[in-house]
Amino acid sequence: MAVEQQTGAAAPPLRLGTDSRLSRFLSTTWRFARRKPLGAVGAAILVILVLTAILADVIAPYDPVVQSQSEALQSPNSRHLAGTDQFGRDMLSRLIHGARISIYVGVGATILSIVPAMAIGVTSAFFKGSYDYGIQRIVDAVQALPGLILLIAIVAILGTGLWNVIVALSFGRAFASSRIVRGAAFQVISMDYVDAARSLGATNSRIMLRHVVPNVFAPIIVVASLGFGQIIIAEASLSFLGFGIQPPAPSWGGMLAGEARAYMYAAPHILWIPALTLGLVVFGVNMFGDALRDVLDPRLRGS
Amino acid sequence: MTRYLARRVVGMIPTLLVLLFMVVVMVRLVPGSIVDIILEETASGAEGEAARAALEERLGLDRPLPVSYVNYVTGVLRGDLGQSLWDQSPVTEQVLRRLPPTLSIAAVAIVMAIVLSVPIGVLSAVRRDTWLDYLLRSVAIAGISVPSFVIGTAFVIFPALWFGLSLVQFRYVSFVEDPVANLKIIIPPAAVLAIGLTASVARLMRTMMLEVLTQDYMRTARAKGLTGSTVIMRHGLKNAMIPVITLLGLQFAFLIGGSVITESIFAIPGLGRLLIDALRQRDYPIIQGVVLTIGVMVMLTNLLIDMSYAYLDPRVRFA
Numbered sequence: 001m002a003v004e005q006q007t008g009a010a011a012p013p014l015r016l017g018t019d020s021r022l023s024r025f026l027s028t029t030w031r032f033a034r035r036k037p038l039g040a041v042g043a044a045i046l047v048i049l050v051l052t053a054i055l056a057d058v059i060a061p062y063d064p065v066v067q068s069q070s071e072a073l074q075s076p077n078s079r080h081l082a083g084t085d086q087f088g089r090d091m092l093s094r095l096i097h098g099a100r101i102s103i104y105v106g107v108g109a110t111i112l113s114i115v116p117a118m119a120i121g122v123t124s125a126f127f128k129g130s131y132d133y134g135i136q137r138i139v140d141a142v143q144a145l146p147g148l149i150l151l152i153a154i155v156a157i158l159g160t161g162l163w164n165v166i167v168a169l170s171f172g173r174a175f176a177s178s179r180i181v182r183g184a185a186f187q188v189i190s191m192d193y194v195d196a197a198r199s200l201g202a203t204n205s206r207i208m209l210r211h212v213v214p215n216v217f218a219p220i221i222v223v224a225s226l227g228f229g230q231i232i233i234a235e236a237s238l239s240f241l242g243f244g245i246q247p248p249a250p251s252w253g254g255m256l257a258g259e260a261r262a263y264m265y266a267a268p269h270i271l272w273i274p275a276l277t278l279g280l281v282v283f284g285v286n287m288f289g290d291a292l293r294d295v296l297d298p299r300l301r302g303s
Numbered sequence: 304m305t306r307y308l309a310r311r312v313v314g315m316i317p318t319l320l321v322l323l324f325m326v327v328v329m330v331r332l333v334p335g336s337i338v339d340i341i342l343e344e345t346a347s348g349a350e351g352e353a354a355r356a357a358l359e360e361r362l363g364l365d366r367p368l369p370v371s372y373v374n375y376v377t378g379v380l381r382g383d384l385g386q387s388l389w390d391q392s393p394v395t396e397q398v399l400r401r402l403p404p405t406l407s408i409a410a411v412a413i414v415m416a417i418v419l420s421v422p423i424g425v426l427s428a429v430r431r432d433t434w435l436d437y438l439l440r441s442v443a444i445a446g447i448s449v450p451s452f453v454i455g456t457a458f459v460i461f462p463a464l465w466f467g468l469s470l471v472q473f474r475y476v477s478f479v480e481d482p483v484a485n486l487k488i489i490i491p492p493a494a495v496l497a498i499g500l501t502a503s504v505a506r507l508m509r510t511m512m513l514e515v516l517t518q519d520y521m522r523t524a525r526a527k528g529l530t531g532s533t534v535i536m537r538h539g540l541k542n543a544m545i546p547v548i549t550l551l552g553l554q555f556a557f558l559i560g561g562s563v564i565t566e567s568i569f570a571i572p573g574l575g576r577l578l579i580d581a582l583r584q585r586d587y588p589i590i591q592g593v594v595l596t597i598g599v600m601v602m603l604t605n606l607l608i609d610m611s612y613a614y615l616d617p618r619v620r621f622a
Contacts, residue, residue, distance in 0.1 A: 038444075134317075137317040137318045137321050138321050140318040140321070141318050141319075141321035141322040141325060141598070142325075144318065144322060144556075144598040144599075144601045144602050144605075145594065145597060145598050145601070146556040146557060146559050146560025146561075146597065146601065147560055148560040148561070148563050148564070149559070149560050149563065149578070149593075149594060149597050149598075152563065152578060152579075152582060152590075153329065153590065153594050155582070156329070156333075156582050156585075156587070156590050157329055157332045157333050158333075158334070159334075229448070233450045236450060236452070237450055237451075237452050237564060240452045240564070241563065241564070241567060241579060242583075243582065253450075253452070256452065256453065256456050261456065261459065261460070264459070264460040264463060264464065265463070265464065268460060268464055271456055271460055272457075272460070275453040275456060275457065278449075278450065278453060279445075279448055279449040279450075279453055282448045282449070282450065283444065283445060283448035283449075286444065286447065286448050287444065290444075
């Protein structure tokens with residue numbers, strides 16, 4: 001690293017810029033890993049998960065949904081590294097494609113939840129008064145339902161399947177994170193620069209979009225990273241109950257569902273392998289989110 | 304205190320009305336015609352128009368939304384949550400019948416979690432940054448990470464695999480009938496829920512204890528010659544417990560949500576199972592009734608937490 005910096009210093013200014021930015025990124029990452037070893041492990045798990053999801057078609061040895069009755073319920077072996085399930089489908093390929101579903105759902109629901117969370121939280125903090133009161137009673141009502149119950153209620157309306165699950169998950173997340181956006185937005189709105197903008201004649205929407213929204217991004221990122229693990233668990237739980245991603249699509253939760261349990265004596269690996277994978281991934285995501293929260297926003301600690 | 308309580312209860316009404324509205328509007332948000340979907344699935348198309356009209360009336364779809372909202376709310380006030388589409392039984396009766404198993408599992412889980420998490424948290428804080436602390440913290444984080452349905456599945460497969468022992472009882476027995484048999488049924492699912500709960504409570508317990516340990520009154524207590532354990536128990540623990548109690552109350556929602564999972568794994572006829580079965584059969588009045596009941600239970604728990612706050616902390620009462 002030291003060598004890199006020296007060559008950077010000798011180079012023309014433009015290269016110096018990019019070079020030091022890279023080395024700054026590297027040193028920040030290194031410091032993060034040193035200070036938060038568990039967070040670094042979590043980050044590594046997350047990177048592996050994302051790579052697996054992106055490269056699923058390339059690295060999966062078999063088609064995840066093609067059945068082969070003659071090969072059913074094999075224990076892990078050299079041809080099927082994680083064994084096969086009751087339909088003779090390759091477990092490893094199903095786990096790899098399951099990673100893609102988890103990432104789709106996690107990323108999809110997180111992104112989809114950010115805009116409504118911002119809209120609810122920022123406007124609620126900005127307009128205050130009866131508007132805020134009314135909106136917050138709606139948030140209260142949604143929050144009164146435990147996560148899984150809310151999900152089931154939404155799935156009862158929309159039906160099952162990948163997109164409906166993503167929409168359902170983002171709905172709950174949006175309301176949950178809107179509370180934190182609102183809290184952060186209250187602080188921002190009391191700042192002098194908001195008053196300054198107002199006295200210069202800025203419209204409400206301009207103040208909200210140009211001044212408030214950019215300044216509540218840090219807590220949003222932390223909340224989103226902590227919510228990511230919860231979303232993955234929620235999708236898996238819903239699929240486990242049979243109301244999430246529908247078979248034969250390989251959701252990790254679905255792989256543990258009712259019918260697989262019938263084979264727990266004959267082939268316990270079809271249960272413990274997906275269970276372990278899911279636990280490890282959520283552990284990784286949580287550790288990373290925890291560390292990120294400590295670094296980015298210590299005020300949220302313990303929340 | 305009374306004034307605070309009155310204000311808090313009145314404050315709940317708007318939220319309750321919103322919750323009721325969400326429950327009523329639910330059946331109208333189903334894409335396509337809900338009546339067609341249900342009739343198709345129950346395969347009772349033969350009765351034709353009469354069946355359609357009856358079903359629409361049952362779901363309150365034959366009237367404009369405000370009217371059916373008012374009807375539903377007045378029904379709820381009379382304790383009437385409508386009738387099951389499946390067997391015409393009153394929803395209220397079904398919900399009440401399914402409530403005791405769910406609540407007793409939640410109660411046992413909370414007791415287990417308190418018994419385990421308080422000593423773990425205190426130990427972790429007192430022995431801060433030792434190998435014991437690291438071990439306990441790692442286990443706690445693992446406990447939070449593993450979803451309850453994974454723990455539940457493990458509870459079912461490993462005893463069965465290793466000891467040939469089945470923790471799933473297929474016939475539910477109430478506590479009044481046979482307490483021992485009832486506890487045998489209640490304890491495994493409660494233990495599954497208690498694991499996640501213990502982990503999160505132990506984490507908070509540790510944090511609060513660490514904060515309390517640095518307070519001046521702890522030093523004073525030690526300086527006046529009290530023994531180590533008295534200082535920790537009488538002065539430390541008592542002060543660290545307040546937020547922990549709040550967390551336990553908040554986690555009640557988690558326990559009720561988790562009942563959907565544990566009750567389907569352990570075949571327990573509770574509220575969670577009722578909801579799942581109703582969803583399979585698209586029995587909307589039951590789905591609505593269960594969702595409303597759970598929402599109200601969580602709101603009442605939050606009220607209890609706030610009241611305990613006001614009781615424990617005079618600053619809240621007089622604010």
